[in-house]
Amino acid sequence: MTTRAHWSMKGMEQYLEEIAQAGIDIDEAADRALMAGAAPLHSEMLQLVPIGDPAEGDPHPGNLKQHIVIEGPLRDGNVHYVRVGVVNADADTLEYGVVQELGSPSKHIRPQSYIRAAIDHKKSATRKAIRESLKSEGFVE
Amino acid sequence: MTTIFELTNNALAAITPSVSYAMDDLIGELPETYIVYSLISGVGEIHADNLETARTYRVQVSIMSRSGLASLPDVDTPMLAAGFTKGPERPIPKDSTTSHYGLAKDYFYLM
Numbered sequence: 001m002t003t004r005a006h007w008s009m010k011g012m013e014q015y016l017e018e019i020a021q022a023g024i025d026i027d028e029a030a031d032r033a034l035m036a037g038a039a040p041l042h043s044e045m046l047q048l049v050p051i052g053d054p055a056e057g058d059p060h061p062g063n064l065k066q067h068i069v070i071e072g073p074l075r076d077g078n079v080h081y082v083r084v085g086v087v088n089a090d091a092d093t094l095e096y097g098v099v100q101e102l103g104s105p106s107k108h109i110r111p112q113s114y115i116r117a118a119i120d121h122k123k124s125a126t127r128k129a130i131r132e133s134l135k136s137e138g139f140v141e
Numbered sequence: 142m143t144t145i146f147e148l149t150n151n152a153l154a155a156i157t158p159s160v161s162y163a164m165d166d167l168i169g170e171l172p173e174t175y176i177v178y179s180l181i182s183g184v185g186e187i188h189a190d191n192l193e194t195a196r197t198y199r200v201q202v203s204i205m206s207r208s209g210l211a212s213l214p215d216v217d218t219p220m221l222a223a224g225f226t227k228g229p230e231r232p233i234p235k236d237s238t239t240s241h242y243g244l245a246k247d248y249f250y251l252m
Contacts, residue, residue, distance in 0.1 A: 098234065102245050105177045105203045106236035108166040113201075116247070117182040120199055 003097040004085025005041060005119055008034075013078055026139065030080045031073035033133035038070045038082045040125040044118035045085060050100050064100065067093050068114075085115055145198040145250060149178050152223035153202070153216070160214045171239055174206040174214065186251065198250045200225070203233060205241040216246060225250050 049065045052058025067089040072082030086097040103111035146164065153162045153176060161167060162176040179201050187195040202220070204213050210232065217227060225248035233243030 095234070102201070102231065102233050102243075103177075103179060103203065104233065104236060105166060105175075105205050105243060106171060106239040106241045110165040110177075111179045111181060111201055111245075113181045116199065120182040120184045120197070123184075 003089075003094055003101065003115065004083050004087055005115055006081060006083055008079055008081035010079055010081075017078070027075075027080070029134060029137045029139055032137070033130045034073050034080055034082045035070070036133040037126040037130035038072070038084050040122045040129060041084045041118055042068065042070050044122045045114050048112075048114035048117055050112040050114070063093060064097050067097070145180060145183070145200065145252065148223055148225075148250060149200050149202075149220075149248075152219045152225065153178065155219040155222070156214050156216060158214075171205075171241065173208065174204070176202060176204050176214070176216070178202045181247065196252050198252060199228065200248050200250065201245050202248060203243055203245045205233075205236075205243045207240050207242070210242050210244050213244060220248050 045068050046065060049068060051065060052061045054061055064086065067086045068084075069087055070082060070084050071087040074081050074083070086094060089097070099109060100112050101115050103109050150162075150164075153160075156162075156176075160174055160176050161172050162178070164177065165179055166177055167175050181199040181201050183196055183198045185193040185195070186197050187193070202216055204216060206213060221227070228247030228249050230244060230246040233245050235242050
């Protein structure tokens, strides 16, 4: 399902491991950095997500928007990550979210991307926020 | 200057054998197989002297077919020949009304 983005510290394992070996606790800082990076993604998704019109038959306008959240920070072994998007929503909301993101060509519904477009728009801002957060805690130059 | 819409249109026109295609949606009775495309995003990539000098476009090409996804028209070849690069792809849930299966393929173009 294309209803959320997944942002992790993958690719930085070696660097994080070396810092951990030096006796510095990076875990909390990594979590804070991911949460900082998730913020611009989350707000962009909230800006882009389409809101239905009751006059056009949408019984729950804004329901999808209410389900766009940041989940995390989460850990899987040494990998830290956050999920941003439609997380833990009911099946109807998830299906609606997929149709909005990808469109339904047979029903003449064009895509109104709020996940991929948000990532495209805020990729740099997300990376910058992660870097700035780690930098402010003295981990990267 | 050529627009992203012209580029996509011209690439899809080069598919052989030809397939019905349109931007956003296809009007009229839907054929067994057809294609619609949409612009998902256009993001400024490089700036110089406060002016944008390069932009990446992300285009979604949705291939719809009643006979499933096993044998679809070759969209990659004309899109790559037109200068696009391949991005992620994902299935579109089967349409219960028209019985079309769908595959959404993303392509990127740096202009």
